[in-house]
Amino acid sequence: MRLLGTMRFNDKRHLEIGGCDTVELAKKYGTPLYVIDEALFRQNCQNYYRSFTEEYGTEVIYASKTLSNLAICTIVEQEGLGLDVVSGGELFTAAKARFPMERVYFHGNNKSPDELRLALDYKVGRIVVDNLYELELLNAIAGEKDTKASIILRLSPGVEAHTHEYIKTGQIDSKFGLAIENGMAMSAVMRSLELSNILLKGIHCHIGSQIFELASYAHAAEVMMNFVQKIFQETGYLAEELNLGGGLGIYYSEGDYPRSVKEYADILMSAVRAKAAEFDIPAPKVIVEPGRSISGPSGTTLYRIGAIKDIPGIRKYVSVDGGMSDNPRPALYKSKYEACLANRVNEEPIEQVSIAGKCCESGDMLIWDIKLPVITTGDILAISCTGAYNYSMSMNYNRLPRPAMVLVCEGKADLIVKREDYADIIRNDVMPQRLCNSRIKLASSSR
Ligand SMILES: Cc1ncc(COP(=O)(O)O)c(C=O)c1O
Numbered sequence: 001m002r003l004l005g006t007m008r009f010n011d012k013r014h015l016e017i018g019g020c021d022t023v024e025l026a027k028k029y030g031t032p033l034y035v036i037d038e039a040l041f042r043q044n045c046q047n048y049y050r051s052f053t054e055e056y057g058t059e060v061i062y063a064s065k066t067l068s069n070l071a072i073c074t075i076v077e078q079e080g081l082g083l084d085v086v087s088g089g090e091l092f093t094a095a096k097a098r099f100p101m102e103r104v105y106f107h108g109n110n111k112s113p114d115e116l117r118l119a120l121d122y123k124v125g126r127i128v129v130d131n132l133y134e135l136e137l138l139n140a141i142a143g144e145k146d147t148k149a150s151i152i153l154r155l156s157p158g159v160e161a162h163t164h165e166y167i168k169t170g171q172i173d174s175k176f177g178l179a180i181e182n183g184m185a186m187s188a189v190m191r192s193l194e195l196s197n198i199l200l201k202g203i204h205c206h207i208g209s210q211i212f213e214l215a216s217y218a219h220a221a222e223v224m225m226n227f228v229q230k231i232f233q234e235t236g237y238l239a240e241e242l243n244l245g246g247g248l249g250i251y252y253s254e255g256d257y258p259r260s261v262k263e264y265a266d267i268l269m270s271a272v273r274a275k276a277a278e279f280d281i282p283a284p285k286v287i288v289e290p291g292r293s294i295s296g297p298s299g300t301t302l303y304r305i306g307a308i309k310d311i312p313g314i315r316k317y318v319s320v321d322g323g324m325s326d327n328p329r330p331a332l333y334k335s336k337y338e339a340c341l342a343n344r345v346n347e348e349p350i351e352q353v354s355i356a357g358k359c360c361e362s363g364d365m366l367i368w369d370i371k372l373p374v375i376t377t378g379d380i381l382a383i384s385c386t387g388a389y390n391y392s393m394s395m396n397y398n399r400l401p402r403p404a405m406v407l408v409c410e411g412k413a414d415l416i417v418k419r420e421d422y423a424d425i426i427r428n429d430v431m432p433q434r435l436c437n438s439r440i441k442l443a444s445s446s447r
């Protein structure tokens with residue numbers, strides 16, 4: 001387990017993150033608990049800023065779908081990155097965090113009229129238009145508001161990335177974007193240039209997520225640059241912006257071989273520059289939208305061990321107080337994670353167990369077959385790399401309240417998301433009066 005080698009522990013042999021004793025964090029804030037290492041999150045932002053913005057003038061936009069809240073948006077802003085939002089809720093969060101709206105890109109394959117109105121009212125930097133329906137709708141709404149919407153068009157470059165089927169997005173048969181190959185992309189470009197309330201700034205693609213193979217990115221960049229040139233030849237319009245999406249993979253468990261941000265930047269930018277030189281056109285401003293590789297490694301989830309069931313000769317199930325409700329990735333994508341006992345970090349892993357969640361689903365298994373020290377009820381289990389697509393995909397299945405989140409830095413911990421309680425669970429339930437009345441009737445008739 002590679003991550004274990006990098007873990008720090010204190011003289012009580014407790015796992016430390018950001019200078020904080022995680023066992024103490026679990027005691028103070030309860031479990032499950034998401035712990036976000038602020039220094040690592042900032043370092044990951046800085047890494048992108050250095051390799052892309054300083055080196056090539058590329059704009060870096062953090063994909064807030066991976067993890068978004070007021071504190072995270074504020075850190076992203078402080079580190080000089082922009083923000084990719086994909087719903088009215090993510091946009092609202094950015095606005096409440098006072099994120100500069102000109103650095104916000106609004107994505108989504110089915111933005112509602114209200115979401116588009118909100119984006120125009122907030123004056124977001126760019127709306128990433130996904131389809132022809134949205135293009136016409138946005139033009140009409142911008143017209144009503146007597147404004148012009150600055151857009152980029154999401155295209156499908158027809159590039160297949162090597163990743164899980166559910167998180168590939170660059171192929172033609174995808175719900176996202178307009179395919180270059182079948183002419184839909186060119187029709188959308190032409191229509192955008194005709195519409196009076198649309199200002200076309202450029203084009204966008206995103207081939208998928210958790211990708212290790214950099215050649216797919218270079219290929220997508222070349223396909224997009226070929227299209228920039230085709231648009232130029234056919235319409236005289238030269239795209240100013242080329243957004244190449246996100247997707248860099250991270251280490252979760254053995255078999256994951258993440259590439260460095262610098263390698264990613266170099267390969268992407270050389271592909272764009274080489275094509276610009278070949279066509280003798282100015283290279284467009286490039287934008288990238290990383291999410292997982294910024295927030296993922298900075299998160300750890302702490303759980304308390306409850307029931308332990310040993311089925312002789314078969315398997316030892318160790319249950320924790322969370323599960324697919326706070327981390328649906330293993331159930332959705334068969335994702336693998338590494339873990340350690342936060343209260344006994346440096347003990348030898350000697351027994352093989354499987355970590356079960358507490359949801360009423362046989363598939364709610366967080367980790368199959370992991371070697372850990374001998375576990376007892378009450379131990380604290382830390383699962384690493386849970387900063388991306390965990391809290392943001394969490395749910396209240398089985399009416400489980402969502403966990404809290406703390407931001408740790410230099411020995412201090414700040415609560416950044418409160419734990420939900422049972423009152424939150426029924427907050428939106430509405431009891432129709434007639435049911436109350438019938439309850440009274442039932443009670444009196446049974447007397
Ligand atoms: C359009 C778009 N941009 C950026 C991202 C972020 O990708 P990742 O978290 O893999 O960096 C995604 C998610 O896959 C996406 O759909």
Ligand SMILES: N[C@@H](CCCC[NH3+])C(=O)O
Pocket residue numbers: 065167209210329333388389393
């Ligand atoms: N939720 C996915 C990634 C989705 C990518 C969003 N376009 C994951 O956890 O890997």
